[in-house]
Amino acid sequence: MITLENVSKSYDHKHKVLKDIFLAIxxxxxxxxxxxSGAGKTTLVRLLIGEERADEGxxxxxxxxxxxxxxxxxxxxxRQIGVIFQDFKLLPKKTLEENVAFALQVCGEKxxxxxxxxxxxxxxxxxxxxxxxxxxEVSGGEQQRVAIARALVHQPKILLVDEPTGNLDAxxxxxxxxxxLRINRFGTTVVLVTHNKEIVNRLNHRVIxxxxxxxxxxxxxxxxxx
Amino acid sequence: MPSLYxxxxxxxxxxxxxxxxxxxxxxxLLLALFSINTLATVRLISDNAVAAIKxxxxxxxxxKPETAESEIIALKNKIAAxxxxxxxxxxxxxxxxxxxxxxxxxxxxxxxxxxxxxxxxLSPSLTVIPKNFDESNLVINDLKMLDSSIIESRDxxxxxxxxxxxxxxxxxxxxxxxxxxxxxxxxxxxxxxxxIRVAIYTHRQEIExxxxxxxxxxxxxxxxxxxxxxxxxxxxLIIISIFYPFLTxxxxxxxxxxxxxxxxxxxxxxxxxFLIFGVQLLAVLVINIxxxxxxxxxxxxx
Numbered sequence: 077m078i079t080l081e082n083v084s085k086s087y088d089h090k091h092k093v094l095k096d097i098f099l100a101i102x103x104x105x106x107x108x109x110x111x112x113s114g115a116g117k118t119t120l121v122r123l124l125i126g127e128e129r130a131d132e133g134x135x136x137x138x139x140x141x142x143x144x145x146x147x148x149x150x151x152x153x154x155r156q157i158g159v160i161f162q163d164f165k166l167l168p169k170k171t172l173e174e175n176v177a178f179a180l181q182v183c184g185e186k187x188x189x190x191x192x193x194x195x196x197x198x199x200x201x202x203x204x205x206x207x208x209x210x211x212x213e214v215s216g217g218e219q220q221r222v223a224i225a226r227a228l229v230h231q232p233k234i235l236l237v238d239e240p241t242g243n244l245d246a247x248x249x250x251x252x253x254x255x256x257l258r259i260n261r262f263g264t265t266v267v268l269v270t271h272n273k274e275i276v277n278r279l280n281h282r283v284i285x286x287x288x289x290x291x292x293x294x295x296x297x298x299x300x301x302x
Numbered sequence: 303m304p305s306l307y308x309x310x311x312x313x314x315x316x317x318x319x320x321x322x323x324x325x326x327x328x329x330x331l332l333l334a335l336f337s338i339n340t341l342a343t344v345r346l347i348s349d350n351a352v353a354a355i356k357x358x359x360x361x362x363x364x365x366k367p368e369t370a371e372s373e374i375i376a377l378k379n380k381i382a383a384x385x386x387x388x389x390x391x392x393x394x395x396x397x398x399x400x401x402x403x404x405x406x407x408x409x410x411x412x413x414x415x416x417x418x419x420x421x422x423x424l425s426p427s428l429t430v431i432p433k434n435f436d437e438s439n440l441v442i443n444d445l446k447m448l449d450s451s452i453i454e455s456r457d458x459x460x461x462x463x464x465x466x467x468x469x470x471x472x473x474x475x476x477x478x479x480x481x482x483x484x485x486x487x488x489x490x491x492x493x494x495x496x497x498i499r500v501a502i503y504t505h506r507q508e509i510e511x512x513x514x515x516x517x518x519x520x521x522x523x524x525x526x527x528x529x530x531x532x533x534x535x536x537x538x539l540i541i542i543s544i545f546y547p548f549l550t551x552x553x554x555x556x557x558x559x560x561x562x563x564x565x566x567x568x569x570x571x572x573x574x575x576f577l578i579f580g581v582q583l584l585a586v587l588v589i590n591i592x593x594x595x596x597x598x599x600x601x602x603x604x
Binding site: 125147148151152153154155159165166167178179181182183184226227229230 | 305308507508510511512513514515516517518519521
């Protein structure tokens with residue numbers, strides 16, 4: 077489903093942040109991408125959501141060639157991919173329910189559909205009873221769950237999760253990972269970018285290790301090597 | 303397609319959250335519109351003044367009182383044959399005294415003096431109207447050289463100097479006005495651009511999330527374009543509500559100044575309302591939309 081062929085990327089045309097990446101992720105996989113800061117993990121995520129363009133090589137998501145994507149096609153790609161970041165990216169002046177609904181409203185969905193989908197995704201992430209609260213009134217773990225709920229409203233086939241537990245304590249981090257595993261069991265491909273050793277080792281799923289913009293290890297039931 | 307409701311809602315959020323910027327933007331647009339309308343008014347007044355002065359150009363030949371009618375008609379036809387002459391009006395002695403009496407009907411001293419005289423002291427005359435008022439000098443020169451024994455005196459009150467002066471003033475006003483308009487148009491472009499830029503800055507978090515969750519580009523930039531439309535509409539409505547009372551105040555002064563002439567600026571603006579303000583609305587819309595599109599493209603990265 078996700079394939080990268082010979083992908084390179086640099087921001088200053090001198091130092092490559094990604095070097096000749098070859099990668100294939102099958103539908104329904106749960107893949108952890110690990111590596112230290114500056115290894116190129118986030119650049120990889122940015123390439124996958126069309127935020128950056130590869131200098132060389134080809135990035136495919138399904139039949140979609142992201143490297144040839146036109147500017148106006150990017151929104152449609154992002155509706156197919158749910159993205160979750162470390163800093164949650166919630167709107168502080170909107171309630172949890174409104175934050176989730178926002179993702180549908182800005183894509184021009186009818187309010188009847190919004191009213192139907194939003195409560196169901198909030199239920200999946202276990203926040204249906206707190207839907208009227210504001211982000212500042214809930215914990216970091218709950219805010220991250222709202223971000224996951226928002227990513228799920230378009231029923232994406234792929235979920236890209238960039239350091240989701242970076243701002244969370246161990247208990248909340250475990251809850252988020254359990255939620256991601258549950259979502260993965262429904263058939264969604266999950267690409268988890270992290271440097272949390274305990275989580276990666278506990279998952280016992282495929283682990284791709286990056287260093288200096290290159291993949292140095294790709295194991296089906298891997299551990300955190302670095 | 304993004305819903306109109308959300309576009310309008312997001313746009314009004316922008317306008318209200320940045321109310322001071324909105325006020326400054328509309329004020330600059332108002333200054334630009336006011337200068338344009340003032341220039342149009344000045345132009346209209348000068349056109350009326352020129353027309354009025356042209357009407358007053360008097361090229362007359364006064365003939366000897368005892369001249370026979372046939373001789374006068376012959377001279378009239380001779381002058382009228384010139385390609386530069388549009389019309390020659392013959393005023394007989396009798397007609398001259400009738401209009402003289404009518405002119406001084408409220409002045410008993412003049413009428414008494416006329417009564418005292420006991421005869422018609424006025425001469426018959428030929429009034430020459432040139433085809434082109436700008437060429438009245440040439441007509442005057444021709445008439446100066448005209449040799450006829452029946453001509454008693456020649457009166458050429460040449461107003462071409464005044465006409466030139468008015469034309470020069472109008473030209474200067476137009477030049478200065480155009481520079482002013484250019485400055486205001488440029489300022490408007492920059493101010494609208496800056497307003498949208500600040501609006502985008504205050505919404506940067508929302509825009510980032512919109513882009514992240516797959517909002518279409520049109521959904522992201524349409525509220526800002528709609529805001530630009532609101533600025534244009536509000537500024538046009540305000541200028542209409544300012545300019546009409548201004549013209550109403552100006553009108554009596556103009557009527558006094560152009561006494562005897564039909565100079566009605568107010569009715570001109572009323573009759574041509576849709577043309578004048580429609581064109582202005584269109585121009586302001588184009589300026590605002592161009593400025594906002596540039597700002598959105600640069601700062602919202604859509």
